[in-house]
Amino acid sequence: MGTAAGAYDFGQIEKKWQQFWEANRTFKATxxxxxxxxxxxLDMFPYPSGQGLHVGHPEGYTASDIVARxxxxxxxxxxxxxxxxAFGLPAEQHAINTGTHPxxxxxxxxxxxxxxxxxxxxxxxxxxxxxxxxxxxYRWTQWIFLKLFNSYFDDAQQKARPIKELPIPEGLSxxxxxxxxxDHRLAYQADVPVNWCPxxxxxxxxxxxxxxxxxxxxxxxxxxxxxxxxxxxxKYAERLLDDLSAVDWPESIKKLQMDWIxxxxxxxxxxxxxxxxxxxxxxxxxxxxxxGATYMVMAPEHALVxxxxxDGQKQAVKDYCEATARKSDLDRxxxxxxxxxxxxxxxxxNPVNDERIPIWISDYVLISYxxxxxxxxxxHDDRDFEFATKFELPIVPVVEPPDPLxxxxxxxxxxxxxxxxTAINSGAFDGLPTPQFKEKxxxxxxxxxxxxxxxxxxxxxxxxxxxxxxxxxxPIVHLPDGRVKGISEDELPLRxxxxxxxxxxxxxxxxxxxxxxxxxVTLPDGTPARRETNxxxxxxxxxxxxxxxxxxxxxxxxxxxxxxxxxxxxxxxxGGAEHAVLxxxxxxFWHKFLYDLGKVHTKEPFKKLVNQGMxxxxxxxxxxxxxxxxxxxxxxxxxxxxxxMRLYEMFMGPLEAMKPWSMQGVQxxxxxxxxxxxxxxxxxxxxxxxxxxxxxxxxxxxxxLHQTIRKVGGDIETFGFNTAISAMMILVxxxxxxxxxxxxxxxxxxxxxSPFAPHLAEELWQRLGHRESLAHEPWPVYDAALAQAxxxxxxxxxxxxxxxxxxxxxxxxxxxIKANALGNEKVxxxxxxxxxxxxxxxxxxxxNIVA
RNA sequence: GCCGGAGUGGCGGAAUUGGCAGACGCGCGGGAUUCAAAAUCCCGUCCUGGCAACAGGGUGAGGGUUCGAGUCCCUCCUCCGGCACCA
Numbered sequence: 001m002g003t004a005a006g007a008y009d010f011g012q013i014e015k016k017w018q019q020f021w022e023a024n025r026t027f028k029a030t031x032x033x034x035x036x037x038x039x040x041x042l043d044m045f046p047y048p049s050g051q052g053l054h055v056g057h058p059e060g061y062t063a064s065d066i067v068a069r070x071x072x073x074x075x076x077x078x079x080x081x082x083x084x085x086a087f088g089l090p091a092e093q094h095a096i097n098t099g100t101h102p103x104x105x106x107x108x109x110x111x112x113x114x115x116x117x118x119x120x121x122x123x124x125x126x127x128x129x130x131x132x133x134x135x136x137x138y139r140w141t142q143w144i145f146l147k148l149f150n151s152y153f154d155d156a157q158q159k160a161r162p163i164k165e166l167p168i169p170e171g172l173s174x175x176x177x178x179x180x181x182x183d184h185r186l187a188y189q190a191d192v193p194v195n196w197c198p199x200x201x202x203x204x205x206x207x208x209x210x211x212x213x214x215x216x217x218x219x220x221x222x223x224x225x226x227x228x229x230x231x232x233x234x235k236y237a238e239r240l241l242d243d244l245s246a247v248d249w250p251e252s253i254k255k256l257q258m259d260w261i262x263x264x265x266x267x268x269x270x271x272x273x274x275x276x277x278x279x280x281x282x283x284x285x286x287x288x289x290x291x292g293a294t295y296m297v298m299a300p301e302h303a304l305v306x307x308x309x310x311d312g313q314k315q316a317v318k319d320y321c322e323a324t325a326r327k328s329d330l331d332r333x334x335x336x337x338x339x340x341x342x343x344x345x346x347x348x349x350n351p352v353n354d355e356r357i358p359i360w361i362s363d364y365v366l367i368s369y370x371x372x373x374x375x376x377x378x379x380h381d382d383r384d385f386e387f388a389t390k391f392e393l394p395i396v397p398v399v400e401p402p403d404p405l406x407x408x409x410x411x412x413x414x415x416x417x418x419x420x421x422t423a424i425n426s427g428a429f430d431g432l433p434t435p436q437f438k439e440k441x442x443x444x445x446x447x448x449x450x451x452x453x454x455x456x457x458x459x460x461x462x463x464x465x466x467x468x469x470x471x472x473x474x475p476i477v478h479l480p481d482g483r484v485k486g487i488s489e490d491e492l493p494l495r496x497x498x499x500x501x502x503x504x505x506x507x508x509x510x511x512x513x514x515x516x517x518x519x520x521v522t523l524p525d526g527t528p529a530r531r532e533t534n535x536x537x538x539x540x541x542x543x544x545x546x547x548x549x550x551x552x553x554x555x556x557x558x559x560x561x562x563x564x565x566x567x568x569x570x571x572x573x574x575g576g577a578e579h580a581v582l583x584x585x586x587x588x589f590w591h592k593f594l595y596d597l598g599k600v601h602t603k604e605p606f607k608k609l610v611n612q613g614m615x616x617x618x619x620x621x622x623x624x625x626x627x628x629x630x631x632x633x634x635x636x637x638x639x640x641x642x643x644x645m646r647l648y649e650m651f652m653g654p655l656e657a658m659k660p661w662s663m664q665g666v667q668x669x670x671x672x673x674x675x676x677x678x679x680x681x682x683x684x685x686x687x688x689x690x691x692x693x694x695x696x697x698x699x700x701x702x703x704x705l706h707q708t709i710r711k712v713g714g715d716i717e718t719f720g721f722n723t724a725i726s727a728m729m730i731l732v733x734x735x736x737x738x739x740x741x742x743x744x745x746x747x748x749x750x751x752x753x754s755p756f757a758p759h760l761a762e763e764l765w766q767r768l769g770h771r772e773s774l775a776h777e778p779w780p781v782y783d784a785a786l787a788q789a790x791x792x793x794x795x796x797x798x799x800x801x802x803x804x805x806x807x808x809x810x811x812x813x814x815x816x817i818k819a820n821a822l823g824n825e826k827v828x829x830x831x832x833x834x835x836x837x838x839x840x841x842x843x844x845x846x847x848n849i850v851a
Numbered sequence: 852g853c854c855g856g857a858g859u860g861g862c863g864g865a866a867u868u869g870g871c872a873g874a875c876g877c878g879c880g881g882g883a884u885u886c887a888a889a890a891u892c893c894c895g896u897c898c899u900g901g902c903a904a905c906a907g908g909g910u911g912a913g914g915g916u917u918c919g920a921g922u923c924c925c926u927c928c929u930c931c932g933g934c935a936c937c938a
Contacts, residue, residue, distance in 0.1 A: 252855060252932085259854075262937060284938060297938095339936085362936095369937045376938085382852090383936055458937050577932080651876070653864055657857090658931075665863065668876045671891095678891090723865070726875035733875095736892095795871040800919050802871060840918055845870050850918045 006686030008677040010641030014759040018121055026775050027072075027123040029079040031550075032566045036077040040567050041068050042546055042606075044575025044583070045083045047538075048109035048131075049090060053116040054623065055631045055649070055661065056576075060612040062646045063655050063721065064574045065122045069755035070716045072123075073779040079567055080123055081549040083130035084110050085542050089200070089216055092470040095502040102470040102502070106133055116633060120642045121758050123775070128552045132541030133470075137548060139493030140558035141540050142475040144590060145187060146486045147597060149476070152184040153235035160186060160596035178483065186232045186593065187464065189484065193301075193368075194463060196224035201504030202467040203228060205537065208582075223327070226508055229465035229474065229534060233589045237261050237457040239603075240588055249609040250656075256580045262458025267442045268371065269451040271296060271348040273308055274356055280304060280348060283370030283456055286380065287445070288437035290352045291426040292398035293375035294388065296359045297341065299367035300324045308359065310345025317342050317361060324363045339364055339387045350375075351450045352441075353427065362387065370456050378416070385416035399434060400424045462586065464537060467510040469502045471535030477521060478530045485529070494531075510534050542583050543590040546570055546605060558599075569602040577611040584609075610719060615652070616660040623661075631661050643757035644670040650721035650756060669725070673760055676732050676753065680746055680764055688767060689741070697742040699790075704734055705745050706787035709780050712752045721756070728753055743768065748780035795846040796821045798830040806847075814841045821847040 021027060043064050046057060068080040084106075091102035091109070110131060118126075130137055151160045166184055168177055182188060194203040199219035203226060208215045233240075241261050244254045266285035273280060280296065298305060300321040309317045320342040341362030348359050364383055365374050378388035379397040388395055395413040399421040409415035420434035429437055445451030465474070473494045475487045487494060497518035502511055512533035513519060519531050544558075550567050551559040584606075591605040616622060617629025624630065636645050647669040653659045682689050697705065708731045715724035731749060735741055747768060754761030754774050765774040789810055794817065796804050804826040808817055818839050821827060831851055838850040 255855065256933060259934065262934095264937075266938080282938080286938080364936045364938095366937065374938050381938065383938075386936095456937075580933085651863090657864095659863070662863065662877070664877055672876085674891095722863095723875080726865075729875055793871090797871085797919080805871080838918060840870090842870055842919095845867090846919090848870080848918055 006681055006683045008674050008681075008760070010643060010673075010759070011638075013763045014119075014121060014642050017759045017762045018118060020762070020773065021121075021123070021775075022118075022126070024773070025127070026773055027068075027078075027080065027125050028127060029081075029125045030077060031563050033077045036075060038079065038567055039068075039071045039076040039572075040079045040546075040570045041071070041572045042080075042549075042570045042574070043082065044573070044579060045085045045542070045545060046113065047088050047090075048084045048086055048106055048113050050094070050105070050109055052109075052112050053633050055633050055636070056612075056615050056623075057117075058120050058633060058645065059615060059649045059655070060574045060576070061117070061120065061122055062649050063610070063612060063719065064572065065646075066650070066716060066721060066755040067572060068123050069758060069775065070713075070779065072776060073751070073755075075778070078123075079549070080125060081128040081130075081552075082117065082122070082124040082126070083128075083545060083549070084113075084132065085538070085545070086110065086131040086133040087471050087538050087541055089468070089470075089538075092468055092502060095470070099501060101498075103133065106131075119634075119637055120646060123758070128549050130545060130548050130552050132472075132545065135493040135495050136555070138472045138541065140548065141472050141536065141544070142492050142494060143489060143558060144544060144594070145472075145536070145540070146475050146489060146492075148187040148231060148593065149185055149486045151186045151593070151597075153186060153232060155235075158239065160593050182484070186235070188230055188232065189227055190230050190461075191225055191227050192230065192463070193223045193225050194228055195221045196226065196508070197221045203463060203465070203508075205463045205539075205582075223325075224508075228463055229532075231462040231464045231589075233462045233586075234457060234459055236589050236592050237263065237459050239592055240459075240585065243588075243592075243603050247604050247609070248607060250577075250611060253577065253580045253584070253609065253611065257585055260459060260581045260585065264456050264458075266454055266456070267438075267445065267451050268454040269351065269375065269445060270449075271351060271375065273304075273359070274347040274349055276308060276346070278304060278307065280359070280373050281371045282373050282375045283454055284375055286377065286438070287441045287451065288423060288426075288429075288432075288434050289377040289380050289398050290350065290375065290441060291423075291429075292377040292379050292396045293350055293357060294355075294378060294394040294396055295357050295376045296348050296373060297362050297365045297376055297384075297387070298344075298359065298373040299365045300361050300363055301367040302361070302372045304373075305344065305361055308344055308346035313343060313345035317344055320361060327363070339383070339390055341387065341391065351445070351448075358393070360387075360391075368460060369458070379410060379413070380416065380418055382416055382418060396425060398423060398425045462589075464540075465534035466537050467504050467508055468535050469496070469499060469511040471537065472540055473512065473535055474532035476532040477523070478532065479523075479527060480529070484532075485523075496535075539583060539586045543587045544594070546587075547594075547600070561599075564600055568600060569604060570606045571608060573606040573609045574612060575609075576614075611656055613654070613656050613658040615649070616658060618661050618663065620660045631663075636666060640666050640670045641673075641759075643673055643760045647673065647725060647756055651725045653722055655719050655721060672725075672729050672732065673757060675736060676749075677760065677764070679732060679735055679741065681767055686767070688769075691739060691741045692743055692746060692768070693740050694744075695740050695742045697745045701734075701738070701742070701745055702786050703789060704731055705748060706782040706784075709748060709752055709782035710784075710787055713779065713782070716755065725756065728756075750774070751777055751780050792844050794821075794844075796824055796827055797846060797848040798827060799851060800848060801830075803827055803830045810844075812843075814843065817841050817843065817847060821849065 041064050043061050068078050072078050086106050091105040094100060094105050095102045132138060150163050152163050152166045154161045163181060163185060166181060168180055172180060195209045196203050197214050197219050200214060204214055209221050213219060214221055241258060241263055244257060264285050266283060267287040268281050268283050269287060271280045341360045344359045344361060346359045347356045350357055376384040378384040378395040380399055397410045399417060401407050401410055401417045401421045406415060406417060410417045423429050423432045423437050442453050473496055475492060475494050477485050477487060497515035499511055499515050504511055510533045519533060521529050521531060523529055547559045550563040554560060587605060591600060594600045595603055619629050621627055621629060644666055648666045651669050680688055680692050708727050711727040712724045750761050750764045751774060762774060791807050792810050793805050793807050795802050796806055804824050806820050806824060808820055818841055834851045836849045836851050840848040
């Protein structure tokens with residue numbers, strides 16, 4: 001196999017061109033080149049895992065590489081960088097088990113994955129390679145954190161400002177002033193009930209807990225109050241939501257982000273507590289149902305619970321609160337099927353009708369959303385309905401559904417209606433449609449100081465600290481008096497210290513606490529202090545890496561402003577849909593913050609986003625070691641070559657779709673590349689075939705060529721890589737039948753194939769007599785006139801059924817087509833003497849005769 | 852439960868967005884080449900009936916709009932993804 005001198009020796013060819021590109025810096029991106037339009041195309045950088053590359057990675061990378069190579073040929077100055085999201089739990093778990101420094105593991109994994117990535121021939125500018133674990137990189141991650149720490153959010157201006165400019169209310173003590181400032185920083189510490197994972201020995205962000213267990217590893221997660229670093233992402237909720245309309249992203253991803261942010265517009269309403277000075281505020285999206293509020297529910301953690309509970313109910317309430325506190329997240333969701341709760345013994349006064357309503361506690365009300373208390377309207381809220389039914393609380397209908405049948409059921413308390421309708425049992429407001437009632441009652445409450453318009457978000461502040469070793473250290477010190485200070489920027493990077501072992505202490509104390517020499521510091525003024533021992537979560541480094549690529553070796557700033565101005569935003573971002581809310585929301589948040597600081601000039605970092613779908617094993621199942629269906633890219637490349645691998649991954653189906661692997665499919669595209677080779681190269685000599693000539697192509701050949709150029713270019717623009725490949729296959733199959741293969745046809749074919757199979761294309765280009773790489777050759781221009789067929793075959797239907805086909809000149813007008821069709825003998829036969837009622841002519845498509 | 856997305860040959864998938872369903876590839880069948888095999892090339896391949904020309908049916912199921920529906924509308928089924936007491 002492949003013994004002849006001129007055979008398609010992909011192994012040798014691919015190595016040769018990879019070395020050529022690297023030696024010649026073929027894909028070097030030139031900063032601030034004003035002579036060309038720029039195009040920034042970014043892949044989601046991978047975690048350097050010990051498993052190495054799997055076949056899912058090259059899918060997105062090949063797609064982006066095709067676009068990058070295509071755009072270069074279209075005359076763009078393309079920035080196409082690559083790097084490593086290198087902090088992460090696997091290297092640390094390995095360190096805990098074996099004592100190997102995670103850095104050593106990480107570097108070895110990067111070396112291996114870099115080799116694998118390079119073996120696919122992607123046109124990255126490798127001079128810009130970065131790793132988030134490099135101190136020269138995380139120096140700037142820490143720098144951004146310091147900026148967050150030293151900023152607050154100005155609600156009126158809806159933007160971040162330096163903490164020094166925070167207006168502090170009059171009359172506060174020094175201690176209160178300090179607290180006030182701490183409470184406004186965008187990076188702050190708080191005692192929060194966190195997702196504590198005993199198995200991993202760390203807390204997790206809400207986004208990292210899936211179905212009550214940890215996203216990584218599937219370990220159980222419990223609720224535990226701990227002092228943690230938080231980022232005030234909630235301040236950006238409105239902007240994160242608004243600016244989604246400005247990006248070209250899949251609607252599904254935008255929707256996921258919208259739902260995650262979860263904006264609700266409603267009102268906060270004040271209820272007096274009978275016999276107490278205190279009030280309870282509740283948040284509701286349905287202030288129009290206030291007259292139907294028959295009880296209240298507070299979260300068990302609510303501060304007022306202890307105060308208002310009557311002696312008789314003390315024990316029951318205490319037991320319930322303790323039981324709730326012990327529940328893990330998983331237990332809570334499991335128990336969600338059946339509502340639980342306890343009466344406090346206290347009553348509140350409904351502000352609209354002065355009714356006395358009982359106050360309950362239940363864990364179906366969350367302390368972390370709204371005010372931690374609700375007014376319950378069982379007739380018009382499913383959860384309240386369920387609770388009221390179980391505990392036999394009154395149900396008062398106040399909204400009449402439009403459907404009379406429903407209305408009757410609601411009236412009898414048999415149906416819970418949550419839609420819009422007409423107000424009933426609501427005093428002077430009766431008869432109002434829901435939307436108007438909402439506005440009226442909100443104004444009514446506001447006039448009396450009993451309520452106000454309010455907006456709530458599901459989005460919570462970002463839990464930003466982890467009790468791990470392998471992450472960015474916080475540039476923060478703790479003073480003996482409890483104050484927290486950021487270290488100065490010129491002390492960055494704050495490097496990770498060496499530690500004896502990497503195991504968490506299990507108490508919540510991070511491994512860094514073991515590095516006492518590092519932890520204990522003396523400040524310039526002589527004060528002893530302790531360094532923060534938590535580290536940042538993995539998402540930190542990926543929040544801004546697209547900016548470091550712009551200026552990756554700059555030792556003075558994270559990125560130079562003129563480079564940011566030239567390259568940003570990212571024009572095309574390709575990666576997996578699993579990052580829909582995590583990475584993409586966090587990165588947008590940091591970007592908006594940097595925008596407020598004037599460090600970036602665009603509101604959004606990623607203009608267009610495309611998700612590649614997952615590649616399944618040959619059995620149609622998700623690839624996994626235990627199933628034994630994992631495809632090894634190294635093996636595929638060894639057997640068929642990188643070009644075949646690239647081409648196959650693009651030929652499998654639509655980029656975004658989930659699709660199963662097929663080794664025979666790889667063979668299929670490999671055959672196509674072989675065929676393309678043999679189209680031009682003599683397998684014996686390696687020289688161009690005698691059939692390759694400087695001859696004129698005939699009309700039919702030119703037409704197919706120009707149609708193919710048009711199709712392939714158009715398909716690349718719309719990510720239809722599978723159909724682009726199919727079009728090239730048709731052209732190659734056609735040319736294979738010709739005895740004379742004009743160079744003027746083969747050369748454009750090689751050029752349009754080159755983004756897909758770059759090694760083969762470069763080799764063919766050279767063997768056709770070119771000295772330069774084709775990487776910057778102009779993309780062939782198609783001639784619309786040549787692509788246009790002279791004659792067109794039309795289907796002729798009678799009553800929608802095809803009877804025959806006719807051939808007409810491309811420019812034939814409707815009347816002549818009509819005459820042609822009606823004169824067709826099959827048509828005459830089918831009509832059987834009947835007169836056509838109507839003749840529909842779709843030029844270039846078909847004729848339909850209705851009889 | 853709620854919100855998205857998708858159901859097309861034996862398989863992966865095409866179909867100008869309302870206009871010839873099944874491009875291209877895989878697989879399979881037949882043939883050429885070969886001592887033989889691999890590789891390669893040619894022909895066939897949605898289903899049913901027929902030697903064939905041809906006829907009929909066909910895009911998850913059922914209904915509707917239309918001269919015309921894989922594509923649009925309604926109802927239902929299945930699979931995948933997301934959220935899961937967010938008031």
